[in-house]
Amino acid sequence: MKNEILRMENITKIYSNGITANKGVYFSICESEIHALVGENGAGKSTLMKILFGLEQPDDGEIYLNNSRISITSPSLAIKNGIGMVHQHFMLVPSLTVAENVVLGLEPRNKGFFDYKKAVAITEELAQKYNLFVDPNSIVEDLPVGMKQKIEILKALYRGAKILILDEPTAVLTPQETVELFNQLMHLKNSGHTIIFISHKLNEVKQISDRVTIMRNGRNVGVFNTSDVSENDISRLMVGRDVVFKLDKNIKKLGKTILNVKNLNYTSETGKKVLKNISFSVRGGEILGIAGVEGNGQRELVEIITGLRNYYEGEIVIDNIRINNLSIKEIRELGTSHIPEDRMVYGVAAQGTIEENIISDRFYKKELNHRILMNIKKVSDISKDLIKEYKIKCSSSKQKVSMLSGGNIQKVVVAREFSSNPKLLIADQPTRGIDIGATEFIHKKIIQLRDSGTAILLVSADLNEILEVSDSLIVMYGGEIVAYFDDTANVTEEELGMYMLGLKRQSHDEIGRVIYE
Amino acid sequence: MNNIFKIIFSTSFGYAILRVTTPILFSGLGAVISDKAGVINIALEGTMLTSALTGVIVSALTQSTFFGVIAAILSGIFVSLLLSYFSLNLKTDIVLTGIAINLLASGGTIFILYLVAHDKGISTSLNSKVIPNVTIPLLNKIPILGPILSGHNILTYLSWISVAIVYILLYKTPLGVRIRAVGENPEAAESVGINVNKIRYIALCISCILASFGGAYMSMGYVSWFSTNMTSGRGFIALAAEAMGKGNPVGTLLTSLLFGFAGALSNNLQSLRIPSEFVQMIPYLATIVGLVIYSIRKTNMLKYKKEVQNA
Ligand SMILES: Nc1ncnc2c1ncn2[C@@H]1O[C@H](COP(=O)(O)OP(=O)(O)OP(=O)(O)O)[C@@H](O)[C@H]1O
Numbered sequence: 001m002k003n004e005i006l007r008m009e010n011i012t013k014i015y016s017n018g019i020t021a022n023k024g025v026y027f028s029i030c031e032s033e034i035h036a037l038v039g040e041n042g043a044g045k046s047t048l049m050k051i052l053f054g055l056e057q058p059d060d061g062e063i064y065l066n067n068s069r070i071s072i073t074s075p076s077l078a079i080k081n082g083i084g085m086v087h088q089h090f091m092l093v094p095s096l097t098v099a100e101n102v103v104l105g106l107e108p109r110n111k112g113f114f115d116y117k118k119a120v121a122i123t124e125e126l127a128q129k130y131n132l133f134v135d136p137n138s139i140v141e142d143l144p145v146g147m148k149q150k151i152e153i154l155k156a157l158y159r160g161a162k163i164l165i166l167d168e169p170t171a172v173l174t175p176q177e178t179v180e181l182f183n184q185l186m187h188l189k190n191s192g193h194t195i196i197f198i199s200h201k202l203n204e205v206k207q208i209s210d211r212v213t214i215m216r217n218g219r220n221v222g223v224f225n226t227s228d229v230s231e232n233d234i235s236r237l238m239v240g241r242d243v244v245f246k247l248d249k250n251i252k253k254l255g256k257t258i259l260n261v262k263n264l265n266y267t268s269e270t271g272k273k274v275l276k277n278i279s280f281s282v283r284g285g286e287i288l289g290i291a292g293v294e295g296n297g298q299r300e301l302v303e304i305i306t307g308l309r310n311y312y313e314g315e316i317v318i319d320n321i322r323i324n325n326l327s328i329k330e331i332r333e334l335g336t337s338h339i340p341e342d343r344m345v346y347g348v349a350a351q352g353t354i355e356e357n358i359i360s361d362r363f364y365k366k367e368l369n370h371r372i373l374m375n376i377k378k379v380s381d382i383s384k385d386l387i388k389e390y391k392i393k394c395s396s397s398k399q400k401v402s403m404l405s406g407g408n409i410q411k412v413v414v415a416r417e418f419s420s421n422p423k424l425l426i427a428d429q430p431t432r433g434i435d436i437g438a439t440e441f442i443h444k445k446i447i448q449l450r451d452s453g454t455a456i457l458l459v460s461a462d463l464n465e466i467l468e469v470s471d472s473l474i475v476m477y478g479g480e481i482v483a484y485f486d487d488t489a490n491v492t493e494e495e496l497g498m499y500m501l502g503l504k505r506q507s508h509d510e511i512g513r514v515i516y517e
Numbered sequence: 518m519n520n521i522f523k524i525i526f527s528t529s530f531g532y533a534i535l536r537v538t539t540p541i542l543f544s545g546l547g548a549v550i551s552d553k554a555g556v557i558n559i560a561l562e563g564t565m566l567t568s569a570l571t572g573v574i575v576s577a578l579t580q581s582t583f584f585g586v587i588a589a590i591l592s593g594i595f596v597s598l599l600l601s602y603f604s605l606n607l608k609t610d611i612v613l614t615g616i617a618i619n620l621l622a623s624g625g626t627i628f629i630l631y632l633v634a635h636d637k638g639i640s641t642s643l644n645s646k647v648i649p650n651v652t653i654p655l656l657n658k659i660p661i662l663g664p665i666l667s668g669h670n671i672l673t674y675l676s677w678i679s680v681a682i683v684y685i686l687l688y689k690t691p692l693g694v695r696i697r698a699v700g701e702n703p704e705a706a707e708s709v710g711i712n713v714n715k716i717r718y719i720a721l722c723i724s725c726i727l728a729s730f731g732g733a734y735m736s737m738g739y740v741s742w743f744s745t746n747m748t749s750g751r752g753f754i755a756l757a758a759e760a761m762g763k764g765n766p767v768g769t770l771l772t773s774l775l776f777g778f779a780g781a782l783s784n785n786l787q788s789l790r791i792p793s794e795f796v797q798m799i800p801y802l803a804t805i806v807g808l809v810i811y812s813i814r815k816t817n818m819l820k821y822k823k824e825v826q827n828a
């Protein structure tokens with residue numbers, strides 16, 4: 001065994017609302033290892049890491065760095081001690097450039113002025129050294145998530161981090177980006193860095209980590225050499241029961257066409273053709289998956305169908321109504337639900353309570369109002385039922401959403417969108433950041449909705465999810481539909497990969513089969 | 518009508534625009550800095566008023582213009598500390614705190630004026646100093662431009678220089694990068710070890726210093742006395758100028774000039790036979806018209822994009 005570099009002992013954290021997120025946690029990591037930290041949503045992983053990074057103060061417990069006790073009362077102290085963190089929700093300033101973001105807080109100076117050229121040089125040099133290629137001069141808000149993540153890692157490295165905390169880094173990455181990230185992590189490990197890696201994807205944990213610490217209900221329930229435990233062992237320890245990875249699906253009864261997209265073309269603000277001649281339909285009782293590497297037009301497609309984006313060419317019909325000139329609210333009134341890709345931007349109002357977020361799509365409806373006043377009791381009853389049904393971990397239905405753990409925030413979104421009896425559900429990465437138990441639950445819910453006749457469009461960067469859940473699927477590449485499979489059961493991951501990378505494409509007629517009237 | 522054009526196309530009108538613009542520009546730049554740091558400084562109006570009075574009293578007591586201006590700035594810093602302490606440390610709402618400070622300044626200056634000058638309206642009984650005007654050699658020889666640009670108050674020139682200073686501060690210094698980061702994503706700034714409150718304290722302080730230059734100019738340059746509520750909403754006009762200038766120092770200069778134009782027009786038209794109430798409305802009307810034009814342009818841009826896309 002290698003040398004222990006850092007140890008947290010007996011850490012207890014009680015948040016001001018009374019939730020005990022960590023109970024006497026012991027956590028230890030060694031030099032140049034990749035140490036996975038796993039546990040269900042709300043198990044206390046992020047909290048433990050926030051304590052290590054000085055963002056939260058523990059109510060009890062000690063931290064030892066190289067066997068000497070340290071106290072970390074602020075992120076700057078953590079940074080001084082060589083600890084860096086890449087947060088579950090990115091901490092970047094969108095309007096600044098990559099180089100400015102990397103050096104923020106520790107800016108190179110030249111006679112008192114900000115030395116931007118030096119900042120660019122520093123970024124380039126770090127990028128070279130650690131194989132994390134980014135363009136130092138691009139503005140961060142225009143970049144894809146994979147790139148943002150690299151910037152976050154560079155930020156930590158620039159500050160001299162030897163211990164790097166990555167909170168669910170792969171939740172937002174495509175399989176290709178994940179492979180790239182893992183190569184970079186191995187590179188970092190070999191250059192003497194220690195990495196703490198939080199993930200809900202146990203295959204990744206198996207693949208990349210040397211050791212794994214499992215948390216449950218705020219406690220450390222075990223530390224193992226990763227090679228000694230199987231995925232099933234880990235999930236049993238996390239959830240306390242076996243998790244079924246296979247879904248059993250009923251035979252479907254197809255209804256009429258609910259969503260019809262005809263010859264959709266879209267050019268982005270920057271003049272790039274993002275969607276080219278997209279046509280497809282989804283019928284009631286059907287789950288159509290959209291596979292594809294992120295950035296091939298899926299996001300724009302979803303935003304257009306849900307009304308978040310305008311000014312496109314072509315026609316979109318939901319339940320026989322043309323929605324081109326309808327507002328988001330009118331589109332929702334047609335029975336459309338939307339689980340957005342980015343929960344913090346479009347999914348929730350983080351400063352609002354769980355209740356407020358749950359009724360945000362229905363607050364004006366008759367059943368929630370007494371004449372001009374809101375029916376407060378009804379609102380809280382609905383919310384409490386959903387909290388129970390979706391096992392949202394919280395202190396009460398009046399808790400602020402920003403105080404929930406990442407996975408529980410996602411559950412709030414899912415609960416709202418599933419409970420409005422949708423005719424059409426657009427689910428964009430519905431299980432991002434959600435633990436395996438809850439993922440299983442959400443998949444079952446999706447299938448249940450399908451069986452009740454809802455048309456479902458499922459977008460996911462997770463191939464397993466697409467292959468397991470959807471009935472039929474299309475593949476998008478370069479803004480086009482390049483393949484259609486009417487039965488997912490006959491598709492292999494390898495085959496899908498060929499289409500996703502643009503190495504293969506089907507004929508026009510084959511793709512045309514995805515259009516019904 | 519002819520009279521109006523004669524007024525507008527005279528060099529003295531050009532001179533008047535710049536004269537009227539000065540306090541709005543100072544405060545507008547103050548608004549730029551605080552807004553970039555994500556803290557709205559509603560107290561610009563009260564800050565100007567406080568420093569206008571402080572400048573008059575201290576320059577009268579010390580018989581020194583210099584000490585008058587220094588005291589005006591110190592009073593501005595004091596106001597900024599008050600605002601920061603309540604809103605950043607005690608977490609009161611910054612807009613409400615700003616309004617409270619404005620009300621306090623409005624009443625408080627009258628009270629102190631009465632204590633010092635034994636008058637509730639005007640400070641003429643005090644022998645206060647003024648900040649001198651300067652003639653710029655060579656520039657004053659150029660026809661048309663000379664009489665417009667030369668011979669202004671020192672602070673007017675300082676306000677122009679401040680545009681560049683604020684620009685450099687925001688975009689070329691480490692502090693500027695931090696101010697922008699704090700305003701856009703405070704959590705991100707905090708996670709890299711930036712003390713968010715400290716940056717906001719500094720931003721509000723600079724913001725109030727700029728406003729207090731505007732205040733000192735009002736009572737020691739624009740006119741040579743303090744009168745009650747003499748800033749008459751310039752702090753708010755400055756906020757509008759900043760918003761229309763898109764939070765950009767140069768944009769704020771241009772919109773401040775626009776308001777300067779409206780102000781100068783209203784001053785000059787008072788000599789004609791137009792109801793003075795109507796004339797005094799002009800700067801405020803200009804604010805509204807300006808904001809409307811701004812939003813129409815924004816919508817048009819969106820429409821234009823749509824057409825390009827459908828083509
Ligand atoms: N700022 C906060 N205030 C109050 N309670 C909080 C706060 N942050 C987290 N919690 C609560 O603490 C518990 C642990 O949350 P934490 O974010 O550590 O979970 P996690 O293991 O990271 O989960 P996930 O996998 O969903 O990200 C949760 O029940 C959560 O509601």
Ligand SMILES: [Mg+2]
Pocket residue numbers: 045046047088167405406407
């Ligand atoms: Mg978490």
